[in-house]
Ligand SMILES: NC(=O)c1ccc[n+]([C@@H]2O[C@H](COP(=O)([O-])OP(=O)(O)OC[C@H]3O[C@@H](n4cnc5c(N)ncnc54)[C@H](O)[C@@H]3O)[C@@H](O)[C@H]2O)c1
Ligand SMILES: CC(C)[C@H](C(=O)O)[C@@H](O)C(=O)O
């Protein structure tokens with residue numbers, strides 16, 4: 287049976303990295319007769335320019351009807367005013383929210399070949415394999431009320447609301463406990479329960495849920511300490527579960543342990559494992575158009591898509607092995623370059639992955 291993949295390349299480096307990921311996907315699709323069909327839709331600034339809004343109703347409909355979405359990155363200075371490409375009622379956040387993609391998996395693992403590129407000393411990161419489970423459709427990103435208001439004294443005040451309901455905490459908690467069961471059975475819940483009631487409730491519910499997963503060793507950590515511990519001794523972590531904003535920040539920090547944010551893929555899943563797959567990085571306006579962005583996070587996101595939403599785990603394994611092989615061969619985009627390796631462009635990196643796949647059959 288054929289399955290539909292919607293490709294949303296977006297802005298900045300989005301189209302550059304997506305071209306490579308799409309080439310790779312189309313190749314394995316043909317080679318292994320996976321029966322995938324591809325569709326494309328504009329999103330973000332590209333959609334604002336073409337249709338006046340960052341996500342058209344047609345694009346949303348296509349996204350909902352597809353079996354999985356591969357997403358590049360959106361945003362940029364041209365559309366900066368309150369990031370209209372992104373906000374809850376409009377762009378990327380609307381897509382996440384309307385599709386109920388509450389479970390965001392952000393694996394941060396160090397390819398041994400990139401030990402030199404990590405921001406930490408090799409002994410601190412060798413063998414690093416962390417999974418950050420980030421709640422993606424709630425918390426302060428979506429809480430109401432929000433806005434900028436004028437106070438009686440004429441001063442303006444910006445405000446947002448940090449809310450989580452019990453059911454939202456329980457469902458992301460289950461995703462994290464289930465993931466921990468399949469890995470090292472260690473889960474660290476990150477909160478700010480010493481200050482914020484919303485995360486006091488978060489902590490209480492995670493502790494309760496632990497009774498259903500007694501084999502999992504649950505710990506709690508305040509987010510400020512977690513940020514420090516990620517840099518001090520990251521290998522103490524197996525699975526981290528946290529809210530929307532803390533997860534956003536911690537996953538960018540974790541990226542640098544792996545060498546570059548250009549290496550960090552993600553899956554955003556609904557309750558049926560239907561999902562959207564995207565690199566954790568943004569549209570990188572500072573390097574857009576130069577052909578130097580790292581496409582591997584997007585290619586690895588495509589592998590996660592094959593595994594979680596399309597039922598092609600073996601192909602996902604092959605793709606991940608091909609990425610590892612090109613690193614063995616010494617190919618590096620600028621962000622992961624170190625002395626003695628070969629600096630390549632975005633398209634050369636994509637071609638290197640394709641060449642490995644071609645020769646492995
Ligand atoms: N999911 C998304 O679409 C997404 C995610 C994050 C940020 N953004 C948006 O992207 C724009 C830029 O945001 P930012 O600069 O804060 O974050 P960014 O992730 O785009 O860039 C941060 C830094 O990382 C580098 N970088 C990012 N991806 C890279 C890659 N694949 N290869 C090599 N280097 C890479 C960039 O050059 C930059 O120096 C903003 O509009 C922001 O809102 C979008
Ligand atoms: C672009 C932005 C809304 C997004 C987020 O904060 O979720 C990004 O930073 C990410 O990490 O996916």
Ligand SMILES: [Mg+2]
Pocket residue numbers: 534535538566
């Ligand atoms: Mg982010």
